[in-house]
Amino acid sequence: MSDEALAALLLSFRVALLATAVASVSGVACARLLARAQFPGKEMLEAVLLLPLVLPPTVVGFGLLLLLGRKGPLAWVFPGQVLFTWWAAVIASAVVAFPLMYQNAKAAFESVDINQERAARTLGAGEVRVFFTVSLPLAWPGIMAGLVLAFARALGEFGATLMVAGNIPGQTQTAPMAIYFAVEAGDYRTAVPLVAIVLLFSFAVIFWLNWWSSNKVVPYALRRRG
Amino acid sequence: MLEVDFQKKLPDFTLTARFAVREGEILVLSGPSGSGKTTILECLAGLQKPDRGYINLRGKMLFDKAEKINLPPHRRGIGFIFQTYALFEHMTVKDNILYGAARANGRKKREQLLLEVMDLLGISHLQNRYPTQLSGGEKQRVALARALVSEPVLLLLDEPLSALDRNLRERLRGELKQLHKQWGIPFVLVTHCRCEEQLASKVLRPLRFQARVIWTEAEAPQGHESG
Numbered sequence A: 001m002s003d004e005a006l007a008a009l010l011l012s013f014r015v016a017l018l019a020t021a022v023a024s025v026s027g028v029a030c031a032r033l034l035a036r037a038q039f040p041g042k043e044m045l046e047a048v049l050l051l052p053l054v055l056p057p058t059v060v061g062f063g064l065l066l067l068l069g070r071k072g073p074l075a076w077v078f079p080g081q082v083l084f085t086w087w088a089a090v091i092a093s094a095v096v097a098f099p100l101m102y103q104n105a106k107a108a109f110e111s112v113d114i115n116q117e118r119a120a121r122t123l124g125a126g127e128v129r130v131f132f133t134v135s136l137p138l139a140w141p142g143i144m145a146g147l148v149l150a151f152a153r154a155l156g157e158f159g160a161t162l163m164v165a166g167n168i169p170g171q172t173q174t175a176p177m178a179i180y181f182a183v184e185a186g187d188y189r190t191a192v193p194l195v196a197i198v199l200l201f202s203f204a205v206i207f208w209l210n211w212w213s214s215n216k217v218v219p220y221a222l223r224r225r226g
Numbered sequence B: 001m002l003e004v005d006f007q008k009k010l011p012d013f014t015l016t017a018r019f020a021v022r023e024g025e026i027l028v029l030s031g032p033s034g035s036g037k038t039t040i041l042e043c044l045a046g047l048q049k050p051d052r053g054y055i056n057l058r059g060k061m062l063f064d065k066a067e068k069i070n071l072p073p074h075r076r077g078i079g080f081i082f083q084t085y086a087l088f089e090h091m092t093v094k095d096n097i098l099y100g101a102a103r104a105n106g107r108k109k110r111e112q113l114l115l116e117v118m119d120l121l122g123i124s125h126l127q128n129r130y131p132t133q134l135s136g137g138e139k140q141r142v143a144l145a146r147a148l149v150s151e152p153v154l155l156l157l158d159e160p161l162s163a164l165d166r167n168l169r170e171r172l173r174g175e176l177k178q179l180h181k182q183w184g185i186p187f188v189l190v191t192h193c194r195c196e197e198q199l200a201s202k203v204l205r206p207l208r209f210q211a212r213v214i215w216t217e218a219e220a221p222q223g224h225e226s227g
Helices: A003-035 A042-054 A057-068 A086-110 A114-122 A127-156 A159-165 A175-184 A188-216 A218-225 B037-045 B093-103 B107-121 B136-149 B166-183 B194-199
Strands: B002-009 B014-021 B026-030 B052-057 B060-064 B078-081 B154-158 B187-191 B202-204 B206-209 B212-216
Touching: A003 A042, A003 A086, A003 A127, A003 A175, A003 A188, A042 A086, A057 A086, A057 A159, A086 A127, A086 A159, A114 A127, A114 B078, A127 A188, A159 A175, A175 A188, B002 B037, B014 B037, B026 B194, B037 B078, B037 B154, B037 B187, B078 B136, B093 B107, B093 B136, B107 B136, B107 B166, B136 B166, B166 B194, B187 B194
Parallel strands: B014 B212, B026 B187, B026 B202, B078 B154, B154 B187
Antiparallel strands: B002 B014, B002 B052, B052 B060, B206 B212
């Protein structure tokens, strides 16, 4: 495998992991805040949060170009130029992965028995302790599902990433891009190993997550049914 | 001593609660469903907020509209037994009970408290089970144990016996009474079933006037209220 293909592979994993981390923390936080809140404009806010899920990736990419560009309203958040660096790829992947995390986490929090949370409060637990010891463990299966989907989406991200990070080999070129451009050039000797590795890695991650969650979560979920 | 005088607007009526519970008493609020019983308990525990009035427990204001005081539930020191028990389903019986003991300092003291209370309620043999592996009566005892190790100064019980079958109800009623005597804190219990009134040192029934429901002991002598 060429150095460039290897670099693309490593970058992909790094981008997907970071993007999943960002999307999961923000997704779980938003989901928790909105799951039981009622305020005017809530539906509107939720629609905006879910928008990246339904928009074509190129539209998300274009939006990010406008927001993060030199004169964009979000340019101040990041020091220096963020577009066409691999950080832009992280941002693009996180944005498209966020709705999957948010949606799953919200459904999971809403399904938690509210009286168990209230019982924790009457037993002397403050909001932080209630969240980490009751809400989060009870919502865990749904959050896990969101995590898996968000990671898959981040790893496969192509359109928006291409627009905001470009396809600079060794710098911003991720595995999906390397595969696309290799196939387009008829270079199957580069494409096939990349495909095989991505396939194996994705399989291993999903398999591990499932195994882990079934050992952590299913024992009590099964007892619940039985 | 618990002193309560508050109002809360509910969708169908305005709820008024005005009563006092002395140390060592069991107050039973007895009325049909939809008469605001659970709302009263939840206001006492801080899970809901009254619109007006105050709640004073042992000389400390838990809620006072005028003074803008509203202590969160975790700082009220009030135990709550939910109708569905609300045991943490991802924790064993032991962990459920220890959850309430977090305020007790030191691992040793917590373990000590755990053993004591499990012994008191006769649930030591259940400590490694999960809530779904328990019967209704066992869940009830675990919920009581969990509430008691948090060392509350008042215990609220929402229909504690109505979900159980008759034989069990008899037995648990006796146990509740016993527990109340040993623990020496006041209980407030709500029920729609006369079967639970036998526990009471005092029974309140709601008075209805059109869009108002009033729970009070002051204006109506016992036995003359409408149900």
